[in-house]
Amino acid sequence: MPVLVENDAAWAGALSAGLPAGTQVVTSIDQLDNWLANQDAEYAVVLGPNTDLADCTALAERVVRTYPTIGIVLLRHDLTSDVFQAAMRVGIPAVIAADDIAGMTAAVERSRQMWEAVRGPVPEGGRDGKVISVVSPKGGVGKTTIAVNLAVALSGSGAARVCVVDLDLAFGDVAITLQLIPEHTIIEAIEAEEHLDFSLLETLLTRHTNCFILAAPTHPEGKDRISPALIRRVLKILRQHFDFVVVDSSPAFDDQVFEALEETDECIIVATLDVPTVKNVKIALETLDSLNLVVGRRHLLLNRADDEVGLTAANVESLLKMPVSTALPSASAVANATNHGKPIVLSRPDHPVSKALVLLAQDLARTTMNGSATSRAATPIETDQKRRSFGRLRK
Ligand SMILES: Nc1ncnc2c1ncn2[C@@H]1O[C@H](COP(=O)(O)OP(=O)(O)O)[C@@H](O)[C@H]1O
Ligand SMILES: [Mg+2]
Missing domain, CATH: 3.40.50.300 (P-loop containing nucleotide triphosphate hydrolases)
Structure with a gap:
């Protein structure tokens, strides 16, 4: 299942609509770390647009090292060149505009396919x-x-x-x-x-x-x-x-x-x-x-x-x-x-x-x-x- 990190309840609700049922929503990177340490079938982390960029890139570095099968999807209000450069530096494969729900859904689906290619089918319900x-x-x-x-x-x-x-x-x-x-x-x-x-x-x-x-x-x-x-x-x-x-x-x-x-x-x-x-x-x-x-x-x-x-x-x-x-x-x-x-x-x-x-x-x-x-x-x-x-x- 994907996990969404977003501390703004309205944004969390809007983004959840484009994510599979059963997606976990957490409000901070600390909660995310805690969550990932206890899960085995998470295939995507979606970093909501209101999560601090420096926190996102630090998290991405940890995830790439510790959970290489998890795909990271970074959502931003403004897609500036600074954002793309920061994402590239830490190996975030998908950077998407915050209001591009379809783009986010597609990126999460790609993460699922990558996960399944390596680890086999995601358990039903995750x-x-x-x-x-x-x-x-x-x-x-x-x-x-x-x-x-x-x-x-x-x-x-x-x-x-x-x-x-x-x-x-x-x-x-x-x-x-x-x-x-x-x-x-x-x-x-x-x-x-x-x-x-x-x-x-x-x-x-x-x-x-x-x-x-x-x-x-x-x-x-x-x-x-x-x-x-x-x-x-x-x-x-x-x-x-x-x-x-x-x-x-x-x-x-x-x-x-x-x-x-x-x-x-x-x-x-x-x-x-x-x-x-x-x-x-x-x-x-x-x-x-x-x-x-x-x-x-x-x-x-x-x-x-x-x-x-x-x-x-x-x-x-x-x-x-x-x-x-x-x-x-x-x-x-x-x-x-x-x-x-x-x-x-x-x-x-x-x-x-x-x-x-x-x-x-x-x-x-x-x-x-x-x-x-x-x-x-x-x-x-x-x-x-x-x-x-x-x-x-x-x-
Ligand atoms: N170790 C305990 N010490 C004191 N009271 C307890 C203890 N364990 C349960 N109780 C109390 O006993 C009552 C019955 O417990 P409950 O959990 O409803 O039992 P059951 O579900 O088996 O019918 C409740 O009021 C509960 O607070
Ligand atoms: Mg009882």
Whole structure:
């Protein structure tokens, strides 16, 4: 995908119209450096007409050295000989008048062709993002809190594109946790199911400063109208356009959650120090095993890990036969942050809960997939039966 550097919002809007959907817009060269360090499929940098020329040429020198497959397109209000000379000196191949949108589009397209000649086809949507799901067979254990904070941490102040999908389809509260009032929800994707694409899905997203969200239906009855196939399609499309898709889920391990897990790269399983929760997490793990889902890609998160309730983290590890990869203490600051609509990683970055979640986000961002996300031993019929029997166990 191309990246546009432009600090004037009106110009950024006008230029974006001539660039492919999914183009990232940043307002400074610093943000661009940050962005490029975290991306692998950018093929063009468009330097907007209001970006300082000296900054542009310094940037071009760095890009030519560090990312030789990225094409640079320099837009200027005045095409003077000084501009052309400066561009030539640092090897900028395209210098175009700011109002020549067609010229910019053509130059960006040439950059894409050059990139593909060297590196092969640009991934559809420009990305092959990672899907991270936060699950637990219990409610109130911290799934939404963890999902939202992870999303903010993963975004790294705008260095990565992140979308949170609220799959607690009956009682989703991702939006309210971020103090957002969504105008659209996933329910509006139903009609378009067959021909759903990113241009439509994008209109259903709600923007937060650090990420996007796809909100759950506003009424619980909407849940039954959303098919597992739609969930799969939504995640498949989103991962092509975001670096991370974070899925928050319902306490029921229902078909929609199972379908999301089929598309999941890394799965955070949330437990707390109480016997019923640990018992249900154990059953959930056994079910995931029998469905061959997210095998080798599960991370046990123990929330409120310092509660003194007669059960310890060591007990949980031995009961569940897996190590606790992240332990979060109980802290009133977490609930306080939720009530103020500001995730704790933003409001209290030095808090131990924030530090642990940022570390987890860094680990997840580093982890590479160790196998196909969809390798399944069970046949679809077996899978269906196992899912249903888990549903019965849950009731
Ligand atoms: N480590 C923690 N310490 C204190 N309160 C927490 C902690 N984790 C979550 N909470 C609070 O517990 C409540 C339930 O959390 P939530 O994330 O909504 O759970 P779930 O999504 O699993 O139902 C929220 O008020 C949240 O602020
Ligand atoms: Mg929740």
